[in-house]
Amino acid sequence: MDAGESQFTWLIGWLVFLPACYGALTYLYCRTAITGAPLKASDILHILPLAICYLLNYDILFSGDKALSFVTVPDTTLFKHTLTKIIFYGQVGVYLALLITMVSRYQAKAKQTLSSYSPDIFKWIWSLVAFMAGIWSLKLLFYFINSAPIVNLLADCLLVLMVYFVAVVQWRNPSLFHIRQLTTQLERPKGSGAKASADGVLDPETRSSILQLVQDEVKTQALYRNSELTLATLAEQIGVSAHQLSETLNQAGGKNFNQFINEYRVAEVCEQLDRKSERKLIDLAMDAGFSSKSSFNAIFKKFRGQTPSQYRCQ
Structure with a gap:
C-alpha cells in the first residue's frame, strides 16, 4: 500500500526503531521484579540506543514513504544506516550479557544469604532470558542469513506472546519473580x-x-x-x-x-x-x-x- 493512503504511516518511522530499547526494558524489568527496588533516575541512560537510532534517522521519522522504504529495502550503503544496524542489534548482545551477569549474581547472593531462597523463581527468570535470546536469534537470522518474511513474523509473534505471558503470569502471582529481602542484602554496607x-x-x-x-x-x-x-x-x-x-x-x-x-x-x-x-x-x-x-x-x-x-x- 502507498504510504500516502493512510493517516498513520507517519508512525512507522517511530515504531521501526522501537525494538532498540527491548534489551534495556527486559533488563530493567528483571532487575525490578527480582529485588522489588524502584527505577533510578540514572536508568534513563538505558534508552540511549533508541535515542541514537532516532537521531541517526531523523529524516524518516515524519515521512511515511521514507520509513516504508527503509523497512522494505533494508540493504543500504549509507554509513548511518549501517551504524543504526550495529546499534539496533548490538544492544541486544550487550543487554543479554548484562542480564545473564545480573541474574547469576542475584542467584549466588540469594543462595548464600537467604534461608527462603527458592530455585523455582530463577527457573522462571532463566526461561525468560532464554526466550529473549531465541527471539533475537530469529531476527538476526532474518536480517543477515535468511530474509524469508515468515522468520521475522515468527520472531514478532513470539515477542508479543512473551509480553502477554509474563503479564498474565505475574498478574496471577505478583511475587513470582520477587525475592524478599534481596534488595537489603545487595545494598548492605560492605x-x-x-x-x-x-x-x-x-x-x-x-x-x-x-x-x-x-x-x-x-x-x-x-x-x-x-x-x-x-x-x-x-x-x-x-x-x-x-x-x-x-x-x-x-x-x-x-x-x-x-x-x-x-x-x-x-x-x-x-x-x-x-x-x-x-x-x-x-x-x-x-x-x-x-x-x-x-x-x-x-x-x-x-x-x-x-x-x-x-x-x-x-
Missing part, C-alpha cells in the same frame, strides 16, 4: 565484611567455637522457623560479622547458609512425620520455616532423596 577479609582468615579453633555457638542458638531458639531469616540477621544475633559467619559455615560446617538453615527445617518436618503426624504437609512445612510449597518440595527431596509424600508413606 565495610565489616571487607575488614574481616583484610584481617585474615579465622583460625580453626575460632571457627569451631562460632559454629558451636550458631548451632546451639539456631536449635534451642528454633531460629530456623523464621522464613525471613538471613545471613546478616543471624550474624547480628550471634554477635559476629556476616563475613565471619559465612566463612565458618562454609569452612567448618561444609555448607552455605541456605543449606545450614534448611537442614534444620527438613529435620523438624521429618521428626513430625516420624511421629505419625496427621497434619497437612504444607502446614508442617510453614511451621518449620519454609516460605512456599515449591521450595519445600525441592529442598526436602534434595536432602532426603524423595518427596515429602513418599517419606510420609514409607
Whole structure:
C-alpha cells in the first residue's frame, strides 16, 4: 500500500526503531521484579540506543514513504544506516550479557544469604532470558542469513506472546519473580565484611567455637522457623560479622547458609512425620520455616532423596 493512503504511516518511522530499547526494558524489568527496588533516575541512560537510532534517522521519522522504504529495502550503503544496524542489534548482545551477569549474581547472593531462597523463581527468570535470546536469534537470522518474511513474523509473534505471558503470569502471582529481602542484602554496607577479609582468615579453633555457638542458638531458639531469616540477621544475633559467619559455615560446617538453615527445617518436618503426624504437609512445612510449597518440595527431596509424600508413606 502507498504510504500516502493512510493517516498513520507517519508512525512507522517511530515504531521501526522501537525494538532498540527491548534489551534495556527486559533488563530493567528483571532487575525490578527480582529485588522489588524502584527505577533510578540514572536508568534513563538505558534508552540511549533508541535515542541514537532516532537521531541517526531523523529524516524518516515524519515521512511515511521514507520509513516504508527503509523497512522494505533494508540493504543500504549509507554509513548511518549501517551504524543504526550495529546499534539496533548490538544492544541486544550487550543487554543479554548484562542480564545473564545480573541474574547469576542475584542467584549466588540469594543462595548464600537467604534461608527462603527458592530455585523455582530463577527457573522462571532463566526461561525468560532464554526466550529473549531465541527471539533475537530469529531476527538476526532474518536480517543477515535468511530474509524469508515468515522468520521475522515468527520472531514478532513470539515477542508479543512473551509480553502477554509474563503479564498474565505475574498478574496471577505478583511475587513470582520477587525475592524478599534481596534488595537489603545487595545494598548492605560492605565495610565489616571487607575488614574481616583484610584481617585474615579465622583460625580453626575460632571457627569451631562460632559454629558451636550458631548451632546451639539456631536449635534451642528454633531460629530456623523464621522464613525471613538471613545471613546478616543471624550474624547480628550471634554477635559476629556476616563475613565471619559465612566463612565458618562454609569452612567448618561444609555448607552455605541456605543449606545450614534448611537442614534444620527438613529435620523438624521429618521428626513430625516420624511421629505419625496427621497434619497437612504444607502446614508442617510453614511451621518449620519454609516460605512456599515449591521450595519445600525441592529442598526436602534434595536432602532426603524423595518427596515429602513418599517419606510420609514409607
